Amino acid sequence: MPHLSRRQALSLIPGAGLLAAVAAAPARAAAIDHARLLANTVAIFAGTSDVNARPEVAGKLATIVSTARQRLTAMAQAGSGELFAGLALGTDDVNLRLAYQYLYEIALATRTPGSALDGDAAARQRVADGLRWLHERYFGDQAAGYYGNWHNWEIGIPTHVSRTLVLLPEELRGDLTATYIASMDAYLRNGKNGDVDLDSRFHTGANLADITANRILQGALTADDARVTKAVADQATVFATIDPYRLEHGNTDGYYRDGSFIQHHSVAYTGSYGRSLLTRVVQTLKMLEGVTSGGQDLPAVVQRWVTDGFAPLIFEGWMMEIVKGRAVSRTSSGYTDIGVVVEAIADLADHVEDALPLKKYLRFLPAADTAAFVSPVSIARYAAIRADASVPAADLNPPARCVAFNAMDRTVHRRPGYAFALARSSERISKYEYMSGENLMPWFQGDGAYYLYLAGEDQREVFGVDYYTAVSPYRLAGVTAPVEERRTVPELYGRLWYENPGHPLNFTSSSESQNTYVYFPRAGNAFSGGATLGAYGVAGMVQSDDAAYTAKQAGLLPDDFVAYRNARATKSWFMFDDEIVVLAAGVSGQGGRDVVTTVDSRIAAPGDAVALTGEQWDGRAWQPGAAVAPRWLRYANGTRGTAVGYAFLTRQPVSAGLETVTRSRRVVRTSNPDTSITKNVFTAAIGGDVPAFAYALVPNATERALRAYAGGPVSVLANDRHVQAVRHKGLGIVACNVFTDGPREVERLLVDGPAAVIVRSSGGRTTVALSDPTMKRERVSVVVRGPRLRTVTADEGVTVRRVPGGTLIRATTHQAYGRSFTATLD
Structure with a gap:
């Protein structure tokens, strides 16, 4: 698969002749079939008569109609100052975005062939009136707007508006199109002159793909060749492989040669923003189909993203936690996360030269919930692939694979019975991501936290939001943490960010200083990476303080800014077939604090039959609560038929036991439902004055296999x-x-x-x-x-x-x- 520079990307995207004209002389841009572009877009979101008649699409159509009816009812019940009942407007940017989303959902139903609301003139009129009403009261006044999160004003609202206008008949759009485009350009404040600015830190990666997709639609609505051409050219830059030594526009966001994906300039983000980018560029390929002449070689680049970037991170249909940033605190599961990935792969298969590997992969993965798909056409395409018995099911991953995503400080080690995922950090990559009340206690997620996924297990029962809710943030598996209590950003500052615009660093909600010191601070160490040899690997990291603590010690931050000192440790992970060997040295809490290293933390349902067994170095049985040094321990969930062993290669006391924990999911994300979950939490940890130790994680271990480590397959x-x-x-x-x-x-x-x-x-x-x-x-x-x-x-x-x-x-x-x-x- 190719690795592309920006110039190569510009020459390859569908409509290559058009983009060549842009590069040479924008005034000579090729003519564009705007009607075809709009028709393609409607087909993506509303489907077609033929597709929507297929039985597998019936559920999607029913959802489209029922959602639209709910929105129409809410409009009918709206009170004074409301467009939809219960959605207060004027000070809440999220509610304003939702209002536009609801209008889009009504418009979609009126344009969906086979829908009970297809062609409903009254509903369409309600949408057009709603757009006009919102603009007059809450969007048109630039002085009153742009409160809250920039993303809602520059991406979220324009996305819904642009798509809604495409779905409305031309006679209803009337002057709304020109009115809204002028306002949306004005709200593009992180751009330049109402357009994309490739030098802006906000116009990168998935954000850039979203903005440019909106502008393509806006250009098609107004038959503005130049607008479409410029937007397509800007979006083409996201296809370029990031070369950290030759950055374009100073941008580090995007896909790297080793399959890594970064957003927010330093956050490992394949599982959230990376999914969004994948979805958006594939949709653009579909939007532009037949719109201009030119080659279509860029799908091969996207296919490499799937093979090298996504496939290693998906285990039995579950998106791994290590690449989700603050999204780990959301209630959607890792199974739900891959829905849009599966949809994009199904669509991509129609554009690549060799689609067979992608089709095999779609048949290999567990059946996706197509209710999460955006397009009825994608649902039909996916169903056809799944039903094609002539295509054998096959993973894109070989059975044994070790992947060093060193560009984003992540490692994934896979074997038929398990997958091991490791999150590191460095002066290049953030320790964690917190933002907007999401991922409230993230402090150690990039300090060597690891996740051991066992084959055949329902990962919702052992990871996902409930793992972070039930397990102490100081006791994440693999983490060395000081013994102390930290406070969340809302607890520290009484809001979702640190506010101090009068300081020389100008701390506001979306400032660079907020990113650097609050939202996603980087570490201070250079050593974080490793080597792979075939399916085997080694990774290492020197644990350090984050940028905030270092800057606070240097006197660069305000007095009321709180920064926490980290523990110290030098760590290595050696990844073989039957075990992952972990070494730690130089372990210290710093400043007289105690320190604890968590060997593992696992959760189970309270009713699961969980058993802990072990053996001391003298051969006697280990008992929970005993302050002795075990040679090995074994955690087994008899209900689920899974087990993990821990073979200790050095002698030190290990604290291990079970605890029943009940907490609300709101402890990790302020907007989560206040739903209490109860889990049986297993934790094994090494504390006290133990500066160096070694152990092996043994997935699916039997007691006999654990005893064999006394003989030393590993030394x-x-x-x-x-x-x-x-x-x-x-x-x-x-x-x-x-x-x-x-x-x-x-x-x-x-x-x-x-x-x-x-x-x-x-x-x-x-x-x-x-x-x-x-x-x-x-x-x-x-x-x-x-x-x-x-x-x-x-x-x-x-x-x-x-x-x-x-x-x-x-x-x-x-x-x-x-x-x-x-x-x-x-």
Whole structure:
């Protein structure tokens, strides 16, 4: 699959001739079939007569009609100053956005073939009157508008307005189109002269795709070739692969070579904003079909997003938590999250040269709930693919896969029985995301928090919003946290953000300082990354303070701004077939505070048959509550038939037990329903004065398998803040992270750090993988001691030569952004 620069993207999007004209001379832009563009758009959202007659679409049509009837009833019951009953307007931007959404939902029903409201003139008139009423009272006055969240004014409301105008008959639109376009341009305050500004930090990634999609429709409504052409050209930039060393417009938001997706400039966001971007660009491909002449090679780029970016993060139909930002606190599940992804893949299959892998994947994934699909056409297309027995079901992931999303500080390790997902952070990537009252207690989500998904399990029972509700934010699995109590942003400041516009940093709700220090602060460490060798991997991170604490210590922040100091730890994760080995060193609470490292936290329904077993180092049975050092522990949910084992490779007390917890989902998100959930919470943790330790997570473990670790399929070779290394005897692997400068001895290896290295010896051959987790080094090298080794294969940028006492493998890591380099030797 191709990696594209912005210039290549502009030459490939459908309508390539049009965009070439834009690049050379906008005045010569090619003519556009605006009627076809509008018809395509109506078909996307309302379906067609043929499609809507299909039985699998009946549920969608029924929902469209019932929703519209509810909105019409609410209009009829509206009181003074209301357009819809119960939706107060004038000071709440969310309610204003909802009012426009409701008008769109009515308009949609009146344009949907087969709908009981199709062609309903009275309903359409209500929509047109409602648009006029809202503009006159709440949208047209620029001085009174633009309160609350910028997104509602620049994206949310314009999206509903633009689509509603497309759905209304031309005679009803009348002067509304010109009136609203003028106002929407004026509200585009983060742009330039009422248009997109590619240098704006607000006009990137999914946000840019949304804005430009709206402007394409606005241009089609007014037969404005230049507006459509400019919007298509602007949206084309999101297809370009982000090159962090050659940024266009200073933008870091988008897809990276390793499959990472970033939004908000530093947040790992495939599972939320990435989904939105995928949906929007595929819709644009459908909108522009037949509208202009030109090639359609860009779908291949989007197909790579699916294969390299989305597929590793979807486990048995569940979107992993590590790429959802603040959306982890929402009540929608990981199964619901992939609905729009599935819809986009089904639509994309109609545009790519080789659709078979996508169709196989759609048949492999659990059946999606098509009620969440946007388009009736997509529902019919998806149903046809699912019913096609000639297409075998097949995952886009190989059975064993280890993916280093180093550009967004994430790692995913997959095996047939489980998936392991790790969230890291660095000076490049945020520790967490909080915003708008969402994800209220996020403090440690990027400090090595991990999630172990077991095959065959209903992930709603073990992860999702209930995991964050029931599990203490200080006890997320994998986290090393100081023993202290922190307060949420609303508790600290009495509002959803920190307000201080008089400070030199100008703290307002959407200011850069708010982003940097409140919403999604980055860490301070450079070392965060790792290497992969085939389906095996190693990752490492040096835990640090966030940007807010560092700035507060430097006197850069106001006195009343609260910043928290973090604990310290140097950590590594070694990912094999049957286990993930975790090493920690230099563990400290800092400032005299105690510190706790959570080995695992898992939740279960109160009625589940949960059992904890274990064994001490002397062979005696371990008992819950015992202050002893276990050799291994096992958590088993007999009701669900799942189990996780913990094999401890060092001796230290481990606190482990079960607790029944009842909390409201509102503790993690202010707008969640005040619904109390009760969970049985299992936690295993290492506390006290234990500066270094090692253990293995063993998915689906039996007690017999856990006892076998006493014999040592895995052994720890080094574990301090300079070097962490393990050997896996059964796999013939030695892997290490070297965190400090200079050469370090690791068994038969001499590693020039900082570096991550994996060496596997098998069948007379040695394979070496190297990477630079700091992303700052010109080259990384390792010497393999022993007889001279001959190069069989080597990646570009890798050199191999004989040196006294061994063989030197050197990788040029300059501007590789953490990528792994491999060489195979005889």
